[in-house]
Each structure stands twice: as C-alpha cells, then as structure tokens.
Amino acid sequence: MIWLELGIMQRALIACVLTGFLTGLMGVFVVRMRLTAIGYSMSHGAFAGASLGVAISANPLVTAMLFASTTALFIGPIADKARLHADTITSIIFPLNMALAFIFLTLTPEIGLTSQVANVLWGSIISLTNTDMVYLVTLCAATMAIVHFAWKELFAIMFNRKQAEADGINAKPFIYLVIFLAGVVVTFSLKLVGGLLIYALLFNPAASALQLLEDMRKIIILSPLIGVTTNIVGLIVSLFLDLPVGSCIVLVSTVTFAILVLLSPKKRRKMENETLEVNH
Amino acid sequence: MISSKIAIKLEGVSTVYEGERRPAIRDINLTVEKNELVYVLGPNASGKTTLLETINGLLPIFHGKISVFGLDITTQGRRARCEIGYVPQDFMVEPGEPYTAFDVVMMGRYSKIGVLNKPDKRDHEQVAETMKLLEIENLARRPMGKLSGGQQQKVMIARALAKEPKILLFDEPFSNLDPESRENIPLLINTFHKEKEMTTLIVTHDLQGMLENCGRVVVINNGRVMVNDTPDKALEQWRSLS
Numbered sequence: 001m002i003w004l005e006l007g008i009m010q011r012a013l014i015a016c017v018l019t020g021f022l023t024g025l026m027g028v029f030v031v032r033m034r035l036t037a038i039g040y041s042m043s044h045g046a047f048a049g050a051s052l053g054v055a056i057s058a059n060p061l062v063t064a065m066l067f068a069s070t071t072a073l074f075i076g077p078i079a080d081k082a083r084l085h086a087d088t089i090t091s092i093i094f095p096l097n098m099a100l101a102f103i104f105l106t107l108t109p110e111i112g113l114t115s116q117v118a119n120v121l122w123g124s125i126i127s128l129t130n131t132d133m134v135y136l137v138t139l140c141a142a143t144m145a146i147v148h149f150a151w152k153e154l155f156a157i158m159f160n161r162k163q164a165e166a167d168g169i170n171a172k173p174f175i176y177l178v179i180f181l182a183g184v185v186v187t188f189s190l191k192l193v194g195g196l197l198i199y200a201l202l203f204n205p206a207a208s209a210l211q212l213l214e215d216m217r218k219i220i221i222l223s224p225l226i227g228v229t230t231n232i233v234g235l236i237v238s239l240f241l242d243l244p245v246g247s248c249i250v251l252v253s254t255v256t257f258a259i260l261v262l263l264s265p266k267k268r269r270k271m272e273n274e275t276l277e278v279n280h
Numbered sequence: 281m282i283s284s285k286i287a288i289k290l291e292g293v294s295t296v297y298e299g300e301r302r303p304a305i306r307d308i309n310l311t312v313e314k315n316e317l318v319y320v321l322g323p324n325a326s327g328k329t330t331l332l333e334t335i336n337g338l339l340p341i342f343h344g345k346i347s348v349f350g351l352d353i354t355t356q357g358r359r360a361r362c363e364i365g366y367v368p369q370d371f372m373v374e375p376g377e378p379y380t381a382f383d384v385v386m387m388g389r390y391s392k393i394g395v396l397n398k399p400d401k402r403d404h405e406q407v408a409e410t411m412k413l414l415e416i417e418n419l420a421r422r423p424m425g426k427l428s429g430g431q432q433q434k435v436m437i438a439r440a441l442a443k444e445p446k447i448l449l450f451d452e453p454f455s456n457l458d459p460e461s462r463e464n465i466p467l468l469i470n471t472f473h474k475e476k477e478m479t480t481l482i483v484t485h486d487l488q489g490m491l492e493n494c495g496r497v498v499v500i501n502n503g504r505v506m507v508n509d510t511p512d513k514a515l516e517q518w519r520s521l522s
Contacts, residue, residue, distance in 0.1 A: 083298065149396050156387045159379050163371070166336055167443065168362035168391030214423045216378040 011133060012125040012192075012245065016231035018136040019189040019201065022143060024227025026185045027206035028220050029178045032158040036203065037090035038075070038179060042186035043195035044097040045071035047121055051104035060119070061127075064195075065187040071097065072183020076176035086179060123194030123246040132191060139188055143181060147220075150174060155216060192231075193246030201227065204253040211260040230256050286350075287447055287479035288312040288335055293344035295334045303342060304330040305503040312481065314446075317473050319497045319511070320483045321518065327503035328483040329369055332449045335481070336366055349446065362391040365440030369451040369483075373432060375425040381435045382420040385411055388439035410442040413468060429456035437465065441472060448472070450482045 030038055049067025053060035071093055079086040119127055147154070156164040157171050165171050186198050193201060205227035209219045234249030241248070290310040294303040305327040312318055322328050333339045335346060337357030346353040348360040365388065373379070385407045386399060393399055411417045414434045419427060424435065433456045440448060450469070454462050470493060473480045497514035499507035507517045 152387075152390050152393070152398070153395065155383070156390055159377075159384065159387065160371075162338065163366075163368065164387070164390075166338055166361060166364070166366040166368070167388060167439075168358055168364075170358050210376075210378065214376065214378050214425075215380065216383070219378055 008126060008128070009239075011128040011130070012235060013232070014133055015125070015128050015136060015192050016235050016249075017228050018133075018140055019185075019192050020205070020227035020229070020231035021224040022136070022140060022185045022227075023189055023198075023201040024205035024209075024224035025143060025147065025220070026178070026182045027202045027204075027227070028209070028216075028223045029154060029158065030182050030202055031206040031210070033161075033175065033178060035086055035090070035179060035182065036199075037087040037094065038072070038182050038186075038202075040199055041071060041075070041090035041094045041097065042068045042183045043190070043198045044094050044101070045183075046187055046190050046195045048097040048101040048104065050119075050121075051101040055104040055107045061191070064190060067097070068187040068190075069180075069183055072180045072186075075183075076172070076179045080172065086175070119191070119194070121194050122244065123190065123192050123197070125192065125245050128191050132188075135188055139184065143185065146177065146181065150177065154178070158216070193249055197246045197250045200250040200253055201231070204250075204257045205230065208253075208257045208260045211257070211264040226256065227253075285314050286311055287314045287316070287348065288481070289347045290335070291345045293334060293346055294342045295330055295339050296342040297330075297339075303503055305334065305500070308344070308505055310498065310505060310508065312479060314479055315473075315477045316495050317470075317480045317493055318482070319494050320481060320500060321497060321514075322485065322500035324485055326500045328485070328500055329451055330503070331500065332366070332451050332481065332483055336364055336449060337361060363446040364449060365443045365445035365447070365478075366449045367433075367436050367440045367451060367453050370455065371432065371436050372429065373424040373427075375423075377423065377425040379424045380421050381416060381424055381427065381431075382407065382411070384424050384435050385438045385442050388441075388443040392443060406444070407438075407442050410438045413441070414438045414465075430458050430461060433457060434461065434465070437469075444476070446479060448478050448480045450480070452484055453482065454484070 030036065045068040046064040049064035050060035052058075052067065053063030056063075075086055075089050075093065079089040082089065153164070153169050153174050156167070156169055157174055161171050161175075182202065186202065189198055189201060205223045206219075208226050209223040213219050213222060230253040231249050234252040235245055237243070237252060238245040238248035288311070290308045293308040294306045296303045308331065320328050320331060330339065334341060335348070335353070337346075337353040337360065341354060349363065351360040353360055386403065389399065389403050389406065393403060408417065408420075411420055414437060416431065416434050416438060419431060419435070424432060427435065433453065437450075437453060448469070453469070454465060457465060469480065469482075472478055474493065494511050497507070497509065497511045498505055499514060499518045507514045509517065
C-alpha cells in the first residue's frame with residue numbers, strides 16, 4: 001500500500017469516507033421526502049458558481065459553494081410561496097443555473113471550460129486540501145448533531161408530511177433544513193466526484209439500503225455505511241484501472257444498487273406472500 | 281387555553297380548494313362544546329372531510345373564523361393541533377414502507393414531547409397501553425405496510441388516542457374495519473370520550489356504528505349545514521331531505 005503514504009491519497013481516502021457518510025445519510029431524507037431533483041439543481045448550481053468565479057477571477061470552488069448553498073437556501077421558501085412541490089422548483093432552477101453557467105463562460109471566452117471549471121464538473125482529488133478535510137469533518141459533526149436532535153420530527157415528516165402537520169409538527173423548517181443540508185453536503189462533496197456525478201452518491205446508497213431493510217432506524221445507519229464502502233471500493237478500482245475516481249465510485253455504487261435490487265429480501269418476501277395467496 | 285367551555289367554533293367559514301372557484305364548504309356556523317360527541321353525516325363529496333381538515337387548519341380558510349379552545353386556527357394553528365387527535369380517511373401505507381406500527385403510534389405523541397426532546401418511559405408506556413386497548417399490541421413490531429387495511433386503521437386510531445388530545449376528529453373511522461372491530465372500536469371511542477372527556481367529531485356517510493351517547497348530529501350536503509339537531513330529530517329531517 002505504498003500509495004497510502006502519499007498525502008494526496010490519504011486525503012482522497014478520508015474524503016471518500018466522509019463524503020460517503022454524508023451523502024449516504026442525507027440521501028435517506030432526500031429520497032424519502034421525494035426531493036430527488038435537489039441533486040441535479042445543486043450540482044448545476046455549483047457549475048454556474050464555478051463559471052462565475054472564473055469570469056470574475058475569484059476562486060471557482062468558493063463561488064461554486066456559494067451558488068449551490070444559496071440555491072439550496074431558497075428552494076424551500078420559493079416552493080411554498082409558489083405552492084408547488086420542492087422538486088418542481090428545483091427542476092426550474094436546474095436549467096436556470098445551466099443558462100447562467102453558459103453566460104458566465106461566454107463572458108470569458110479566453111478561459112472557457114478551464115481546468116478550474118472542469119474540476120467542479122468532473123471532480124479532482126488532486127485539488128483536495130487539508131482544509132477541505134477540516135470542513136468535511138466539521139460538516140459531518142454538525143449534520144450528525146442536527147439529525148440526532150431533529151430525528152423524531154424528520155421521522156414523522158418522512159412517514160407522512162400532512163399527518164405530521166395534523167399532529168402539530170411544524171414541517172416547513174425541517175424540510176428547509178434538509179434541503180439546505182443536502183445542498184451543503186453536495187457542495188462539499190464536489191471535489192471528489194464532481195457536479196455531474198454527485199447525485200449518484202446522494203441517491204444510490206439510500207435506494208440500496210431501502211432494498212435491504214424495513215426499519216428506518218437501521219436504514220439511516222446502513223445507507224451511510226454503503227456510501228462509505230462504495231466510495232472506498234470506487235477509489236481502489238480507479239487506482240488499479242487508472243480511471244477517473246468519480247466515475248469509478250458511481251459505477252461501483254450503481255452496480256451495488258443493481259445487485260441489491262436482484263437480491264432484495266423485501267422483494268423475495270413479497271413474492272413468497274403472493275405465492276402463498278395464490279396457493280390459498 | 282383548555283378552560284373555555286366551547287371546544288370548536290366556526291363562524292361563517294368557507295373553504296375553497298386551490299384552483300377551484302366553488303367553495304367545498306360554505307358559510308358554516310357550528311359550535312361544539314367541550315366533551316360533546318357530534319356525528320357529521322352526509323353523502324359522498326358533501327364536504328365532510330373538508331370540514332374536518334378546515335377545523336384542523338390543514339386547509340386555509342377562504343372566509344370566516346375558526347377557534348379551537350379559543351385559539352384562532354389561522355394564527356395559532358400549530359398550538360391548537362397539539363390538542364387535536366386526527367384520524368384521516370382511507371389512510372393506507374404502501375408495502376415496504378420502513379415504519380413499524382409502534383413507530384406510527386408513537387408519532388402521535390411527538391408534539392406533546394416537544395421539539396429536540398426524545399420519547400421517555402411514560403411515552404412508551406402510553407403507546408403500549410393504547411395499542412393494548414385496541415388489541416394491536418401484537419402488531420407493534422410489524423411493518424405498517426404489511427398490515428391489512430383494518431389493522432392500519434386501528435394503528436391510526438391508536439396514534440390519535442395515544443396523543444391524549446382534548447379533541448378527536450375521526451374521518452370515516454370504521455370504514456375499513458372487520459365486523460368485530462366495527463362493534464368494538466365505537467365502544468372504545470365511547471369510553472375515551474366519556475372517561476377522558478374528549479370532545480369528539482365523527483364524520484361518516486352511513487349510520488352504522490352510531491354511538492349511544494351521541495349528543496348531536498350535523499348533516500352536510502353540497503358544502504352547507506342542512507341539519508344541526510339531536511340525533512332523533514336530525515335523522516328524521518335527513519330522511520325527509522333525502
């Protein structure tokens with residue numbers, strides 16, 4: 001394991017563990033609350049932000065993070081104001097961010113799709129710094145604390161928002177919180193897999209865990225574990241095959257999901273029940 | 281807040297669904313006193329469910345005013361809902377949903393427990409006791425989606441009762457129940473109503489399971505209150521209307 005002695009690889013491995021954990025954890029809420037478009041919107045928001053950074057000669061990653069976080073912050077309130085589902089608003093913001101990205105790139109034709117912008121799109125483990133590790137650890141701690149304290153409200157909202165509200169739970173702030181946290185997690189995971197692939201990290205572990213278990217308390221633990229494992233395996237595969245890290249992580253994650261769909265005990269039990277019903 | 285003798289008061293209330301021009305309920309005036317048990321009858325699509333969801337503050341009021349124990353539902357809806365147990369109509373959970381029956385009943389207590397707090401021993405005891413009363417304690421660890429329609433309905437009734445609310449709103453609570461439960465559950469609601477002094481509103485489209493101590497019957501048709509009287513007189517008027 002000579003490669004582990006390299007600082008760049010150590011950071012890549014730590015980033016795999018932390019982002020796998022974060023996206024796996026937030027993915028459960030995103031999937032269960034049907035906020036699936038958020039991944040697309042955040043990643044393209046980051047792309048627009050990076051393009052703006054290049055256009056105004058600022059750090060593209062900082063502007064990418066600002067753009068994606070701001071997008072995440074406003075989706076919930078806009079959806080409520082427009083009386084539409086948050087997924088509809090994210091689907092509207094998604095092409096808007098793309099349009100802005102192309103305008104910013106057109107403003108700086110001499111730079112265009114530079115490596116700085118491309119890093120945000122495709123990810124770049126070379127650009128991971130020790131400061132990024134500190135950010136990710138802080139974000140992990142903050143996210144775990146928030147999920148711990150808001151768990152019962154999030155749990156009830158994931159089951160049924162209307163019924164939670166009927167019971168006196170103020171659902172809006174919790175949904176805004178999930179959208180915002182998911183946006184921040186996506187933004188801080190961009191360097192690992194890039195904006196075009198990040199949503200796979202958000203959905204695949206949660207969707208995989210849902211294939212295996214029928215208890216939300218176990219799913220919320222298993223999903224981050226799947227996220228961490230597929231990230232590490234993806235990183236190792238990329239090193240051995242000399243392929244892009246982000247792509248390998250997404251491939252491993254998708255294959256894992258496909259295998260779990262085929263082997264799903266939930267599906268098996270359902271088929272067994274149906275067979276029993278037919279026999280009776 | 282609970283000292284008021286009037287539990288629910290609707291003054292000229294109209295509710296319009298988004299995108300529709302015609303009110304689903306219109307100009308409703310209704311007062312329900314504390315510890316009263318009221319049946320709301322009416323044909324399908326007459327506005328019964330809309331009435332309950334409007335009282336609960338789940339639907340915005342187009343016109344008029346609703347107060348629950350003196351709290352304005354428009355401005356203090358969340359506070360009022362903490363005192364309301366609501367059982368929705370035809371609530372069905374898909375197979376594979378990762379929630380046990382115990383989880384769902386416990387959710388009823390969340391607003392009592394308060395934000396950032398965790399359920400304690402008393403909450404667990406209350407949930408277990410309510411599930412035992414409804415004879416569903418053996419379903420506690422089973423996934424909600426694996427239960428039959430009647431069992432799910434009992435879980436939702438347990439969720440509302442475990443909350444220990446001051447007001448119970450039931451929307452067709454007996455529709456999915458098996459014949460035995462159709463006899464037992466009304467008796468149980470009756471006991472809760474009497475012993476725990478819960479103001480109770482039961483919406484139904486038929487008269488099966490009518491409770492003995494029902495004080496009043498309200499008949500709704502086309503979104504308007506047509507009859508509001510004692511059970512005998514109300515039923516007589518309803519029959520003559522239909």
